[in-house]
Amino acid sequence: MNLILLFPDDFIAESRVQLTGRRLTHVKSVHRAKVGDTLTVGVAGGKTGRGLVTCLDDALELDVMLDVDPPPPLPLTLVLALPRPKVLNRVIAGVTSLGVKRIFLINAWRVEKSYWKSPRTRDDNLLAQRLLGLEQARDTVLPTIETRRFFRTFVEDELPAIAAGTLSLVAHPAAPMQAPRAVTQPVTLVIGPEGGFIEQELVSLTAIGFTPVAIGPRILRTETAVAAVIGRLF
């Protein structure tokens, strides 16, 4: 937790917050803070700054000064075939820490149906992972996550408008073209499931203007691939 994220309900005065629960526990046990210490804070959706610890017992009280903009967002819309539950949390926290602000989790032929029933796909878990990502990167702006259970409906009816005006890429290990570098325009990036998209799915994506691109011959886990592609693109 490199930043303590604050919400409207935390404020007990204009520049004073009172925290309990997970954030209190973390500040006590990991930061091992004491009265008089200063911690990095940020208000959800707003500025970041510093919080002076004025009280730390059953609750944590901070006098906060919020005057620094959060880091700039990545101009990237990420469309991810739902990863298996074991990696979903890391992927969501990871891409949030990298500054992605719009995420679609979609179905694909090689996404196992059982993945959609995992408790990790529930809103409360997806929110928790995004908060971890923001706290990691000292960001305050929560990415949106939308889920789409029908690949074809999503790709044909929604994705053209989502990707309009952006560089539209689909990561595909076998693609003859390597992913571009240091792009300056917004990007819509589609990442397939483990095992990749099937041919018909690739055809659907290329039909609406997506270009298959590779990042080398290696098969990477989703969380590794996404970070490597983002490092390359931006």
Next chain:
Amino acid sequence: MNLILLFPDDFIAESRVQLTGRRLTHVKSVHRAKVGDTLTVGVAGGKTGRGLVTCLDDALELDVMLDVDPPPPLPLTLVLALPRPKVLNRVIAGVTSLGVKRIFLINAWRVEKSYWKSPRTRDDNLLAQRLLGLEQARDTVLPTIETRRFFRTFVEDELPAIAAGTLSLVAHPAAPMQAPRAVTQPVTLVIGPEGGFIEQELVSLTAIGFTPVAIGPRILRTETAVAAVIGRLF
């Protein structure tokens, strides 16, 4: 497991292997293979190819054909301040999957002493994580991992020779220079602990020719940072 890694002891004839244990279980429960199926295999340190399942009960027997080179290695030596145990496994498996072949795990001021006592730093665990990384990326060439408990001795006595003739970089979020892109020469990359190197450590590194470079204003987890930097560099 996108590739089943084979070792000399697995061979019961020139092109036939017999496997038990983890690999057998994985092929049965995840691949759900049956006799007559073909699986991707590779011999440790050597070529990759295909294995035809000829028997699958208490043991898995494969007739193998090994005729494909593994993916090329990354020309990168990675020097990592020992990450906390919770992330160590993912970092090692992740950088192995990305093709790193030489890894040093070193001490630094902000590496907590307790990290070195974690069972995850034991050779057997570090080997297991590297094997997972190779299996993920269909690679066969095991990276070396060396540990160094004394930062200064390592940096002053060993690192100059390790980094000789390479582009020598230390990742540092506050550096004024951004990490280079698409480099064509070998790189030695030093990555600090959570919380970063202390000033004196940075001075030691710059004194032997390392250049501090940033990859944006965000504080990233080690596994995310390493993948993003590698995606950018290569």
